[in-house]
């Protein structure tokens with residue numbers, strides 16, 4: 398299993414979308430969230446959008462591999478069923494998680510490869526503002542959180558600098574390639 402983590406605005410989603418067609422064994426494990434769907438996002442492709450009650454019920458049923466409460470009290474989590482479906486089909490799940498969830502998964506599941514994607518702070522801020530999907534308050538909250546997350550980079554197996562998408566993608570492909578040929582962990 399591959400876990401991609403890093404601060405908001407680092408471009409994790411963009412990198413993963415570019416990675417999947419390059420390595421056919423990989424499949425994105427779609428997370429569940431209680432946050433509202435953004436324009437351009439689709440149910441089942443970007444997230445499974447759940448009500449607070451449904452999310453809480455699934456937590457109580459033990460359906461999540463990990464789950465967290467993030468900016469503005471919204472909940473996010475990885476459904477065990479989603480990961481099991483992908484591995485059951487003989488494919489490798491790719492998870493996109495913030496750092497707390499990534500550390501939890503790495504602790505619980507031996508053999509997981511964690512990649513921390515990062516970008517210069519000014520770039521993180523620019524991308525968050527350009528995305529313009531969050532309110533000014535939320536952008537500030539995500540940037541504050543990013544400060545703490547940047548200091549955690551050394552806790553992960555690999556760090557990819559995403560200041561240049563093509564180079565970052567090549568780095569990621571090399572990491573994934575060395576991983577599933579059993580080389581570098």
Ligand code: 5GP
Pocket residue numbers: 403404405409428429432463464465467473474475493494495497498499
């Ligand atoms: P966004 O609201 O921008 O889609 O996601 C906010 C943050 O939550 C991102 O850093 C994203 O990687 C993270 N995230 C998305 N799904 C999950 C999940 O299932 N678990 C955890 N721990 N983080 C997630």
